[in-house]
Amino acid sequence: MHEELNQFVRNDVWTLVPRPTHTNIIGTKWIFKNKTDENGNITFNKARLVAQGYTQVEGIDYDETFAPVARLESIRILLSVKSIFLNGFIQEEVYIEQPKGFVNPTFPDHVYKLKKALYGLKQAPRAWYNRLTSYLNDHGFV
Template sequence: MDNEIKSMYDNQVWNLVDNVPGQKTVGCKWIFKKKTDMDGKVHTFKARLVAKGFTQTLGIDYDETFSPVAKIKSIRIMLAIAAFHDYEIWQMDVKTAFLNEKLTEDVYMNQPEGFVDAKYPDKVCKLEKSIYGLKQASHSWNLCFHEKVKEFGFSRSEDESCVYVKASGSIVTFLVLYVDDILLMGNDVPTLQDVKSWLRKCFAMKDLGEAAYILGIRILRDMKKRLI
């Protein structure tokens, strides 16, 4: 919980403001999860602060909510292509993905349980960034990510909104996004390293090395036989 609150402060997610009478506020709650590895062993105890987005009102504190994610079949096809062409397959994870984009709407949230400011207990949090649970959070994150990878030269696939490609001569790089999970595939290691460095500049990232487990799929690879 301390780590989660620290990430909120580091990302300047909210400012404390006076609670004006009649002003709509959104509640929040803590959610606790055990994150497991591919063998089902717990490796992280995760606490996440989530807004009660179900209390939001369309046209008042949110508008657009749609956000695409890569289809499982698209991920399987990309893995097959990478295996056939002997591409590298790397994996990264975006930490606190939804905290990266500024909100365009005015959203006010109650102070989180256990972390109410002792000096200003009656104030509320005016959200400056998206937070998990908000109806527009995923939409805002997707727009933010799209703009950043576009700056680096990636183009979005016409057939799959969360698959990106960058080609320069014989060097080809693919990027597949599933919410905050990223697969990087390509035939040039220095280029892939450049992509990783760029992503680290833009977001707080976790480098997971060679892809081994994503969305419940365990990845086993025989590079000599080009099988996956």
């Protein structure tokens, strides 16, 4: 969990801000998964913080949803690029609660204002797709 949150800090995903009034604040939750090797032995535990996107309000937190369709060639490129696209920039003002167990003791009533998309947000697929497309264009893949 600490590793996941440190990655958010390194990638400048959010900013801790005072809780705005009259704004939808989206909750967060932790998703845990055991990663295994080819023999089925657990090699490490993965924690991922995701936004509770089902609480988003259309027209306020997002304008539209998006589901990109990938070709086999695109999948191969993605595997070589790894996580370059995992934090696409978002255009909307989106606020999320501080993760449970990791509330800032100095500012317990503050929330995070997102600069980049998190898993679970309605606009995350479009943000990631736009970032990936930009990366591929800039590096001559397309």
